Amino acid sequence: MSISTQSLEQAPFQNSFVEELKGEASRNKNPRQVPGYHYSRIEPTPVRDPHLLAWSDDLGGFLGLARPEERGPAVNALAGNLVTESMKPFAARYGGHQFGHWAGQLGDGRAISLGELTAVDGSTWEIQLKGAGPTPYSRRADGRAVLRSSLREFLCSEAMYYLGVPTTRALSLVGTGDKVVRDMFYNGNAQEEPGAVVARVAPTFIRFGNFQMMAVAGEKDNLRALADYVIKHHYPELGEPSPEVYMRWFEEVCRRTAVMIAHWMSVGFVHGVMNTDNMSILGLTIDYGPYGWLEPYELDWTPNTTDFSSRRYAFGQQPQVALWNLYQLARAIAPLVHEPEALRGSLDQYTKTLAETQHAMMLRKLGLTELNQEEDRALIEGLHEAMAESQVDMTIFFRRLSHAAPALIASSENQNALFQEIVQAASYGTSPEGEQMLHQWLQRYTDRLHQESADPEAIRESMLSANPKYVLRNYLAQQAIEAAETGDLSVLNRLMEVLKTPFAEQPEHDELATKRPDWARTKAGCATLSCSS
Numbered sequence: 001m002s003i004s005t006q007s008l009e010q011a012p013f014q015n016s017f018v019e020e021l022k023g024e025a026s027r028n029k030n031p032r033q034v035p036g037y038h039y040s041r042i043e044p045t046p047v048r049d050p051h052l053l054a055w056s057d058d059l060g061g062f063l064g065l066a067r068p069e070e071r072g073p074a075v076n077a078l079a080g081n082l083v084t085e086s087m088k089p090f091a092a093r094y095g096g097h098q099f100g101h102w103a104g105q106l107g108d109g110r111a112i113s114l115g116e117l118t119a120v121d122g123s124t125w126e127i128q129l130k131g132a133g134p135t136p137y138s139r140r141a142d143g144r145a146v147l148r149s150s151l152r153e154f155l156c157s158e159a160m161y162y163l164g165v166p167t168t169r170a171l172s173l174v175g176t177g178d179k180v181v182r183d184m185f186y187n188g189n190a191q192e193e194p195g196a197v198v199a200r201v202a203p204t205f206i207r208f209g210n211f212q213m214m215a216v217a218g219e220k221d222n223l224r225a226l227a228d229y230v231i232k233h234h235y236p237e238l239g240e241p242s243p244e245v246y247m248r249w250f251e252e253v254c255r256r257t258a259v260m261i262a263h264w265m266s267v268g269f270v271h272g273v274m275n276t277d278n279m280s281i282l283g284l285t286i287d288y289g290p291y292g293w294l295e296p297y298e299l300d301w302t303p304n305t306t307d308f309s310s311r312r313y314a315f316g317q318q319p320q321v322a323l324w325n326l327y328q329l330a331r332a333i334a335p336l337v338h339e340p341e342a343l344r345g346s347l348d349q350y351t352k353t354l355a356e357t358q359h360a361m362m363l364r365k366l367g368l369t370e371l372n373q374e375e376d377r378a379l380i381e382g383l384h385e386a387m388a389e390s391q392v393d394m395t396i397f398f399r400r401l402s403h404a405a406p407a408l409i410a411s412s413e414n415q416n417a418l419f420q421e422i423v424q425a426a427s428y429g430t431s432p433e434g435e436q437m438l439h440q441w442l443q444r445y446t447d448r449l450h451q452e453s454a455d456p457e458a459i460r461e462s463m464l465s466a467n468p469k470y471v472l473r474n475y476l477a478q479q480a481i482e483a484a485e486t487g488d489l490s491v492l493n494r495l496m497e498v499l500k501t502p503f504a505e506q507p508e509h510d511e512l513a514t515k516r517p518d519w520a521r522t523k524a525g526c527a528t529l530s531c532s533s
């Protein structure tokens with residue numbers, strides 16, 4: 001079946017957000033408070049020389065869009081230089097808790113949505129340009145994004161999608177031809193860097209913070225209208241909005257958030273800045289800023305330099321922080337329900353779903369079917385302890401384990417050598433005691449594996465489909481950035497291709513699945529990042 005595609009500037013946009021919610025009349029871009037409204041109608045600010053750097057073919061095809069030429073009307077639209085008749089661009093008003101403190105009005109300070117497109121399956125998707133210029137929510141900043149952070153957002157959104165993690169997506173990466181000034185790593189040296197715009201795609205970009213903003217401002221009608229909009233368009237199965245439906249909706253948000261966090265934990269993704277304004281109301285990963293991938297397994301690791309002292313958003317904190325954020329959402333929507341205390345029950349739903357999902361995912365990663373829940377829990381707990389103590393590379397460890405499963409089941413005499421080989425493959429050599437623990441755990445695991453009745457090859461195949469070989473290691477993204485800054489897109493293109501099938505062996509790309517090299521351990525951009533670049 002051939003599906004006809006059109007160029008973006010010809011695509012008909014719908015504008016349900018703008019039409020059904022409340023926008024201020026002023027088109028003024030000056031920074032200001034916008035009480036009483038859900039959004040501001042703001043047009044993107046044109047850039048000097050928009051040119052296409054990357055395009056997501058699969059997503060484009062799904063949206064019925066043709067791959068654009070390097071320069072031309074479609075790329076102009078993706079940069080915000082061309083606003084077509086059917087687009088009604090807007091910046092949303094939201095607030096949020098940043099690092100645990102209420103920060104007041106934040107809003108889309110550099111993201112501007114163009115409207116919604118209908119995909120080939122009939123679903124609708126909001127198209128949002130990040131880095132599209134100032135809005136009333138820009139506060140003291142410039143509304144722009146640098147190539148470095150935009151490339152990271154583009155690549156990682158798509159990589160997460162192909163890993164099966166709930167996420168917003170990225171359609172294009174466009175260079176602007178303009179320079180953006182950034183204080184690169186908060187070292188006091190402002191530098192000029194190339195600017196870029198990412199076109200992001202999600203059913204909606206509404207965050208917990210949109211609800212919090214309405215609630216804190218005492219705008220109950222706006223709060224209800226926003227909830228009704230979200231339910232009508234994104235949770236239609238819950239029925240007509242009512243106090244009972246708001247309760248069930250919150251429970252569903254809790255459930256989806258739990259599933260998202262379980263995915264992050266199972267692949268070693270660290271979001272880096274889980275403020276409530278970066279939590280999607282659909283349970284999608286949103287805002288790929290100072291994120292990172294766990295290399296040595298360390299629960300208190302975070303790539304975010306802004307969070308180095310408190311480590312609030314470190315890897316191991318993510319489950320707790322999501323719960324705290326959901327609690328803030330519960331407080332925000334409390335005025336809509338009859339029994340606000342009952343919202344607490346939904347928070348328990350979060351905890352329960354998270355535990356169940358994480359457990360099921362770990363069983364899959366280990367090639368086990370549930371036999372004795374208690375014992376399996378203890379086995380998994382033991383693995384977490386051994387990984388934390390040994391600080392092995394989680395991705396490599398699980399992948400190596402998958403390949404080794406048939407040999408472990410066969411139980412030859414040189415089992416110890418096999419254990420040693422698995423541990424060495426993933427070790428950064430930081431803790432001999434930890435490696436000893438992992439060794440012992442492997443013995444326990446092997447005994448458990450013997451109780452499985454499936455064919456060993458089938459176990460291996462199933463483990464390989466649960467344990468990715470390729471993830472967007474921090475230094476790989478940095479290499480793609482450094483090349484792209486000199487005009488060389490080959491590293492980016494290669495990563496895009498490889499990360500599309502992260503569970504496939506792709507032996508010609510083995511070097512992209514190796515341990516973090518030593519030089520990347522402390523290098524800026526590879527190990528450390530700051531917010532909002």
Ligand SMILES: Nc1ncnc2c1ncn2[C@@H]1O[C@H](COP(=O)(O)OP(=O)(O)OP(=O)(O)O)[C@@H](O)[C@H]1O
Nearest residue numbers: 106107108109110111138141142143144287289532
């Ligand atoms: N360069 C900038 N210009 C204007 N506003 C900005 C800029 N960088 C960040 N902001 C705003 O600061 C707030 C917090 O920033 P944060 O780093 O969470 O978001 P972001 O990376 O800009 O965007 P998003 O959450 O949409 O992915 C948001 O309101 C954001 O719009």
Ligand SMILES: [Mg+2]
Nearest residue numbers: 277278286287
């Ligand atoms: Mg953000």
